[in-house]
Amino acid sequence: MILIQAILVVGFGIFLFRVLANPASYKLKAWIKVLVALFVVLAIAAVIVPGVTNEIAEFVGVTRGADLLLYMLTMAFIFTIMNGYIQSKKTQEKITTLARRIAINEANLRDFDKQSSK
Amino acid sequence: MTKTASTQLHADTAIIIPVYNEAEMVGSVIKEIQTKFGNIICVNDGSKDASGKVIVDSGAVLVDHPINLGAGAATQTGIDYALQDPANKYFVTIDADGQHDINDAIRMLAHLKKNSLDIVFGSRFKGTVENISPIKQVFLKLAAVFSTRTTGIALTDPHIGLRVFNRNFAENLKLTLPDFTHASEVIHRVGEGNFKYDEVAASVTYSDYSKAKGQPMLNAINITIDLFFHRISKK
Numbered sequence: 001m002i003l004i005q006a007i008l009v010v011g012f013g014i015f016l017f018r019v020l021a022n023p024a025s026y027k028l029k030a031w032i033k034v035l036v037a038l039f040v041v042l043a044i045a046a047v048i049v050p051g052v053t054n055e056i057a058e059f060v061g062v063t064r065g066a067d068l069l070l071y072m073l074t075m076a077f078i079f080t081i082m083n084g085y086i087q088s089k090k091t092q093e094k095i096t097t098l099a100r101r102i103a104i105n106e107a108n109l110r111d112f113d114k115q116s117s118k
Numbered sequence: 119m120t121k122t123a124s125t126q127l128h129a130d131t132a133i134i135i136p137v138y139n140e141a142e143m144v145g146s147v148i149k150e151i152q153t154k155f156g157n158i159i160c161v162n163d164g165s166k167d168a169s170g171k172v173i174v175d176s177g178a179v180l181v182d183h184p185i186n187l188g189a190g191a192a193t194q195t196g197i198d199y200a201l202q203d204p205a206n207k208y209f210v211t212i213d214a215d216g217q218h219d220i221n222d223a224i225r226m227l228a229h230l231k232k233n234s235l236d237i238v239f240g241s242r243f244k245g246t247v248e249n250i251s252p253i254k255q256v257f258l259k260l261a262a263v264f265s266t267r268t269t270g271i272a273l274t275d276p277h278i279g280l281r282v283f284n285r286n287f288a289e290n291l292k293l294t295l296p297d298f299t300h301a302s303e304v305i306h307r308v309g310e311g312n313f314k315y316d317e318v319a320a321s322v323t324y325s326d327y328s329k330a331k332g333q334p335m336l337n338a339i340n341i342t343i344d345l346f347f348h349r350i351s352k353k
Contacts, residue, residue, distance in 0.1 A: 096187050096296060100195045103161070107181040107199060 008047045016040040127156040130207040131227065134196035135160045135178075136189050140214040141167040147216045148176040154220050155210075159200055163192040190300025194293040201288060209288045213279040222320040226282040229318050236287040236313035237304075239273055240280035240320030250324050269305045273317060277301045280320050287313055 019025055019036055046053050046065075053065030062068045133155050137144050144160065151158055158178040162170045164186030173180045181199050183192060193211055200206045208230070210223050218240065226238040242250075242258070258275065265276040281304065283291075290311050295303045308315050 092296065093294065095185070096191050099183050099185055099187055100191070100198060103181045103183050103195055104199050104202075107179060108202070110180070 005047050009044050012040050012043050012047070127154060128208075128227075129156060130205060131155060131157060131210060132196075132200035132203075132206040132208070133158045133210045133212060133223075134193060134200060135212055135214045136163055136192035136196065137161060137165060137169050137173065137214040138163045138186065138189070138192070139165045139167050139169060141165070141169045141172050143216045144169055144214045145172045145176055147212075147214055148173070148178045150216075151212070151220050152177070154224060157200075157206070159196050160214070161192040161196040161199075163187060163189070188296035188300075189298055190293045190303065191296040193300060194291070197288050197291060197293075201285075207285050209283050209285070211279060211281045217322050217324060218280045219321050219323075222318070223280060223282060226280070226318045226320070229316065230282050230284065233316065234314070235284075235316055236311075237281060237283035237308060237315045239275065239315065239317045240278045240322075241273070241275040241317040242278060242320065242322045243274040244317060244319035250322075254324075265302060265305060269302070269309050271305050271309050271315065273305065273315075275317070276305055278320065278322075287311075 016037060020033065025033065046069075050065075053068060055065075057063065057065045057068040060068070062071070133151055135144070135147070135151075135158065137160050140147075148158060148160065159181060160173040160178045161181045162173060162183060164183045170180060170182055179199070181195055183195065187195075196211075197209060200209060208227060210227070212218050212220070212223060222240055226240060229235070230238045243262075258277065261277055262274055266272050277298075278301075287307075290313075291304065291307055293300045293303055307313070
């Protein structure tokens with residue numbers, strides 16, 4: 001095994017361990033965990049047997065394994081961006097609700113003070 | 119909620135003004151409205167200038183967003199605040215920069231009551247427009263065509279800030295789009311809830327001040343894209 005293979009395999013292994021061992025991953029849906037695990041196993045396979053990506057690529061009709069990887073990466077990238085966009089919208093909505101509640105409570109309190117000081 | 123002496127004027131109506139960095143104008147706008155309406159609610163949307171202090175000094179109610187959330191969010195906050203008081207039967211939204219005439223709002227209110235409508239929109243193209251640039255006029259007309267096409271609600275001026283509506287509409291509005299896109303959201307609600315609507319001529323004065331601050335035309339692109347995504351993510 002050449003050095004780069006060892007580094008990549010160890011890297012992917014640590015990534016998988018960190019994701020699954022992280023207490024926050026409790027909230028992740030089971031099928032997402034399975035997908036991540038599958039992805040890591042495939043990545044390790046691709047690192048150890050470099051020819052395998054070429055074979056998969058030819059099987060789905062792409063000439064080179066590197067091209068296939070590029071397409072998949074692009075898709076993963078777009079998915080990540082979309083996901084981030086949706087998440088940030090959700091967070092924005094929560095912040096709006098929170099800030100609105102604070103603003104209205106403060107106004108009511110000011111109002112109450114004005115009433116009671118009369 | 120307080121009822122001060124001045125609230126005798128149109129005691130059943132809440133004026134809602136979203137305010138963002140309008141310290142220069144909002145004081146005189148409030149003063150003008152106070153001659154006709156007693157119940158004025160200003161939502162200061164995290165202004166960086168002295169807008170909040172100007173509002174408090176004017177005697178209007180201040181609802182103070184701790185951070186800037188956008189005109190739509192500020193409008194909804196004002197409505198939520200006003201809905202707390204069951205005495206508020208009618209609601210008016212009006213811009214803080216002085217481009218609208220409060221007498222138009224009074225005519226719109228009368229029109230709404232007389233014909234038992236749910237919402238009345240002001241329209242620049244049914245009234246007199248002063249000092250508007252030809253480009254802006256074309257842009258607004260195009261926006262009207264776009265809005266009619268997508269919502270099925272025929273309005274000549276969908277992006278105006280001056281609107282009058284009843285409590286039923288206010289309770290059902292629930293704006294979720296924080297920014298200027300909220301104008302389109304209001305119209306969507308009209309269609310969804312089969313609310314009765316109409317337009318009344320409203321004069322708009324574009325002072326040099328409001329022209330300098332007006333939303334740049336690039337916003338039209340942002341509005342379109344956002345509406346598109348919002349529609350998709352809802353399905």
